[in-house]
Amino acid sequence: MSEETKEALFSPKNKKLIAEPININNPVTIQVLGICSALAVTVQIDNALIMSIAVMAVLVIGNVLVSLMRNAIPSKIRIIVQLVVVAALVIIVSEVLKAYVYDVSKQLSVFVGLIITNCIIMGRLEAFAMGNKPWASALDGVGNGFGYGLVLVIVAFFKEVFGSGTITIPGFEKFHVIPQAFYDMGYENNGLMLLPPSSLIIVAIYIWFQKSKNPELIDEHGS
Amino acid sequence: MAINRDSNVYTLSFAALMVVLVGGFLAFVSMSLKPIQKANQTNEKMQNILQAIGIEETETVSRDEAGAIFNDYVKRRITIDYNGKILSDLGVADPINPQDKLDAFNIDIRKEYSKYIKPIMNANKGNDEKIKSELANNENIHFPLFICESNGNKYMVTSCSGKGLWDDIWGYIGFESDGKTISGAIFDHKGETPGLGSVITEDWFEKQFRSKSIHENGYSAIQVLKPGKNLDNHQVDGISGATFTGVGVDEMMGRSMEVYYNFVQSNPKVLN
Numbered sequence: 001m002s003e004e005t006k007e008a009l010f011s012p013k014n015k016k017l018i019a020e021p022i023n024i025n026n027p028v029t030i031q032v033l034g035i036c037s038a039l040a041v042t043v044q045i046d047n048a049l050i051m052s053i054a055v056m057a058v059l060v061i062g063n064v065l066v067s068l069m070r071n072a073i074p075s076k077i078r079i080i081v082q083l084v085v086v087a088a089l090v091i092i093v094s095e096v097l098k099a100y101v102y103d104v105s106k107q108l109s110v111f112v113g114l115i116i117t118n119c120i121i122m123g124r125l126e127a128f129a130m131g132n133k134p135w136a137s138a139l140d141g142v143g144n145g146f147g148y149g150l151v152l153v154i155v156a157f158f159k160e161v162f163g164s165g166t167i168t169i170p171g172f173e174k175f176h177v178i179p180q181a182f183y184d185m186g187y188e189n190n191g192l193m194l195l196p197p198s199s200l201i202i203v204a205i206y207i208w209f210q211k212s213k214n215p216e217l218i219d220e221h222g223s
Numbered sequence: 224m225a226i227n228r229d230s231n232v233y234t235l236s237f238a239a240l241m242v243v244l245v246g247g248f249l250a251f252v253s254m255s256l257k258p259i260q261k262a263n264q265t266n267e268k269m270q271n272i273l274q275a276i277g278i279e280e281t282e283t284v285s286r287d288e289a290g291a292i293f294n295d296y297v298k299r300r301i302t303i304d305y306n307g308k309i310l311s312d313l314g315v316a317d318p319i320n321p322q323d324k325l326d327a328f329n330i331d332i333r334k335e336y337s338k339y340i341k342p343i344m345n346a347n348k349g350n351d352e353k354i355k356s357e358l359a360n361n362e363n364i365h366f367p368l369f370i371c372e373s374n375g376n377k378y379m380v381t382s383c384s385g386k387g388l389w390d391d392i393w394g395y396i397g398f399e400s401d402g403k404t405i406s407g408a409i410f411d412h413k414g415e416t417p418g419l420g421s422v423i424t425e426d427w428f429e430k431q432f433r434s435k436s437i438h439e440n441g442y443s444a445i446q447v448l449k450p451g452k453n454l455d456n457h458q459v460d461g462i463s464g465a466t467f468t469g470v471g472v473d474e475m476m477g478r479s480m481e482v483y484y485n486f487v488q489s490n491p492k493v494l495n
Contacts (some may be wrong), residue, residue, distance in 0.1 A: 043417035074234040081241065088245045092252050099259040102267065110414070159274055189359070191464040194418035 022145035048156035056145025067137035084207030275395035277407020298343035299370035327367035336384035383474025388467035390414035402487030403438035422469030444477035
């Protein structure tokens with residue numbers, strides 16, 4: 001975590017804790033964390049949604065737990081303690097998915113387990129929850145989880161529409177958005193959209209759009 | 224502060240306490256959710272078998288309903304070996320006992336492939352005769368077979384398992400009462416590329432297999448071709464962008480259906 005991120009998020013306003021990660025301090029597009037799963041689970045919107053909810057749940061509960069324990073955690077093993085908290089939560093999420101939303105858990109397969117390695121979670125625990133009160137940490141978790149989910153769902157939307165011509169929302173039938181007439185005229189789904197590299201392109205366009213809307217994000221000095 | 228949080232004793236006790244608490248809690252969660260997870264798996268298997276029959280009544284059965292109506296359709300559960308020898312033959316009157324490893328319903332078709340069939344195939348790559356003879360000699364390999372009945376018509380649901388591009392693929396294939404014409408097919412996979420290989424679980428792919436035949440002067444394997452070719456009675460379209468998943472389906476169907484074909488040839492009565 002960079003110094004600037006820390007400063008921005010240490011600001012007292014709780015509202016900012018939620019608002020900032022959604023836009024100007026988005027974990028995926030600005031901090032470029034959690035990219036791995038943003039590439040992998042964005043082929044269908046329903047997967048992206050469930051994944052986001054799972055990450056948000058782990059992030060919020062993990063933030064609160066670590067925040068509650070922050071004064072008791074020995075500094076020498078604090079990363080290990082955070083890891084144990086995250087790992088335990090992820091296992092619980094995975095078991096709950098298997099029991100109550102079996103189909104989704106099958107689709108997400110290994111990616112649920114890989115939430116453990118999602119840099120956003122460890123990043124927030126280390127940078128925020130270790131130094132803040134539980135309520136602020138919970139809000140921070142909601143904000144970052146939401147910021148992550150927003151990017152995931154937007155990327156998944158474009159990937160699914162152009163890759164499969166459908167929109168899948170959990171609990172509903174697959175919705176075909178590209179009319180059959182298009183296919184009859186020779187339109188074809190773009191196979192590249194179903195593969196991870198296309199997410200990079202969409203995320204990049206998203207960052208471009210986001211930065212053009214928020215001039216303060218542009219690094220004028222270059223690097 | 225009274226406690227020195229940097230001392231080794233504190234660090235070690237903290238770690239030990241945390242491990243015990245977290246471990247205990249996870250064990251508790253796992254134990255309490257296990258029955259529900261197990262029921263999900265059982266119901267899913269029943270749903271797959273019912274859907275593979277390929278008849279309207281069971282086509283859209285949901286996972287939760289499958290358990291209730293399974294016995295209305297599935298009348299016999301038979302386990303055979305590679306040579307077609309019957310190892311177990313259970314009817315509706317015999318409840319599914321999870322302890323009975325030979326009950327056709329309890330056979331884990333993915334494990335049959337990964338544990339017994341795959342090693343033989345890998346060790347004898349390219350030598351089909353050797354693979355067949357080793358498969359025939361291995362008494363651990365079991366093939367489940369379900370005789371189903373609906374409106375007086377008999378069906379046979381068989382299974383197949385193999386490997387796609389990334390990981391296991393498997394399926395249940397239903398046959399008409401002649402034991403040669405496919406009436407329905409259900410495929411599933413563990414980790415095929417979403418949107419490409421994973422398409423084998425979609426209706427259009429599965430429905431292509433219907434009314435295809437595995438018989439033409441003896442056994443004739445179903446072939447998965449590259450999309451867009453002219454198809455005969457033993458061929459289906461593959462999926463563009465998922466060539467290797469298609470090759471996997473082709474291979475597992477060809478290998479597994481031959482066993483059932485031979486079984487029906489030597490035991491024509493099971494479908495009467």
